[in-house]
Amino acid sequence: MRRLRSSTVVLGSMGVLAVALTSCGSEPDKRCADRQTSRELSREECDDSSGRGAYYYGGSSSKGKVSGGSFDKAAVDRGGFGCSGSGGG
Numbered sequence: 429m430r431r432l433r434s435s436t437v438v439l440g441s442m443g444v445l446a447v448a449l450t451s452c453g454s455e456p457d458k459r460c461a462d463r464q465t466s467r468e469l470s471r472e473e474c475d476d477s478s479g480r481g482a483y484y485y486g487g488s489s490s491k492g493k494v495s496g497g498s499f500d501k502a503a504v505d506r507g508g509f510g511c512s513g514s515g516g517g
Contacts, residue, residue: 456485456504461494468492
């Protein structure tokens with residue numbers, strides 16, 4: 429029984445460490461949106477040269493509008509378990 433418990437602790441600790449490392453290094457979610465109206469657009473509208481759409485990082489989308497994030501990728505901090513307040517990585 430004692431061996432089983434120590435194995436469980438080791439495996440659990442490895443899982444926590446894996447989650448901490450991946451959450452710090454993750455890129456924030458990004459979606460294409462209109463800078464003036466915050467309306468969500470298709471990715472093609474961000475990738476073309478018209479300049480209409482820009483990538484919006486973090487936040488969420490509701491009823492076709494983005495909120496809670498930023499058009500500035502550096503302003504979005506993923507955070508997560510084990511990350512410093514100045515960003516992860």
